[in-house]
Amino acid sequence: MYDFTYHRAGSLDAAKAAFQAADDGAYMAGGMTLLPTLKQRLARPSDVIDLAGVGDLTGVARDGDALVIKAMTTHAAVAASDVVTGAIPALAALAGRIGDPHVRNRGTIAGAIANADPAADHPAAVLGLNASVVTDRREIGSDDFFTGLFETALEVGELITAVRFPIPDAACYMKFANPASRYAIVGVMVARTGSGVRVAVTGAGPNVSRVAAMEQALTDDFSAAALDGIGIDSADLNADIHAGADYRAHLIGVMARRAVAGCG
Numbered sequence: 732m733y734d735f736t737y738h739r740a741g742s743l744d745a746a747k748a749a750f751q752a753a754d755d756g757a758y759m760a761g762g763m764t765l766l767p768t769l770k771q772r773l774a775r776p777s778d779v780i781d782l783a784g785v786g787d788l789t790g791v792a793r794d795g796d797a798l799v800i801k802a803m804t805t806h807a808a809v810a811a812s813d814v815v816t817g818a819i820p821a822l823a824a825l826a827g828r829i830g831d832p833h834v835r836n837r838g839t840i841a842g843a844i845a846n847a848d849p850a851a852d853h854p855a856a857v858l859g860l861n862a863s864v865v866t867d868r869r870e871i872g873s874d875d876f877f878t879g880l881f882e883t884a885l886e887v888g889e890l891i892t893a894v895r896f897p898i899p900d901a902a903c904y905m906k907f908a909n910p911a912s913r914y915a916i917v918g919v920m921v922a923r924t925g926s927g928v929r930v931a932v933t934g935a936g937p938n939v940s941r942v943a944a945m946e947q948a949l950t951d952d953f954s955a956a957a958l959d960g961i962g963i964d965s966a967d968l969n970a971d972i973h974a975g976a977d978y979r980a981h982l983i984g985v986m987a988r989r990a991v992a993g994c995g
Contacts, residue, residue: 739781757776759781828913841894864895866891917982
């Protein structure tokens with residue numbers, strides 16, 4: 732790990748000021764990605780700005796037909812929240828299956844989506860539930876937020892302040908997890924609303940994505956049987972020591988059917 736200047740910001744304004752004053756600053760949420768990256772010397776920021784002390788960035792609230800989760804809310808807090816469970820049970824269940832207790836108690840929802848790890852769980856929730864990502868500058872729709880492998884629409888220095896989830900009629904997330912890391916080899920979020928169905932897949936490809944054929948089939952007939960005969964092209968899917976591309980393509984269908992059944 733290289734030397735850097737550590738800042739524990741007490742407010743959003745203080746965090747932004749420290750970042751702007753740094754030669755090459757990096758924000759830290761839970762540190763679940765940044766700290767290992769620093770230890771492996773894959774990053775060398777001049778300053779690390781810790782957001783853990785910014786109280787305004789923590790909390791969960793129901794806002795009409797939406798659920799608002801502030802950026803620094805941990806996975807464990809999302810999983811344990813009665814507000815989340817009452818509004819979107821699938822989101823609480825998803826958060827409760829992330830990693831291990833250490834990761835769930837340190838990792839945050841904003842850190843997870845800002846990193847855009849291709850095997851992370853929360854990106855599937857954001858895209859599948861058609862959430863919007865609120866920053867200190869704007870509000871970004873889920874279809875525009877994730878742009879590639881570890882890439883998002885966030886600009887340099889832009890901070891996520893909250894994630895706003897429309898409350899669906901029904902939703903369910905199912906994943907085939909790596910037994911060691913609990914990352915998704917394939918995870919599928921299915922959400923049904925009055926305007927249709929969204930199906931978001933994580934773990935299978937270079938970034939989270941939707942499956943249009945499944946969405947159309949489920950909008951016409953919301954049943955697991957409606958997915959019969961829908962094939963997934965494996966050409967652009969991941970292949971590694973954990974699973975080949977063809978196996979991941981098969982798992983998308985399996986997890987999607989289980990998610991639809993879980994919405995009942």
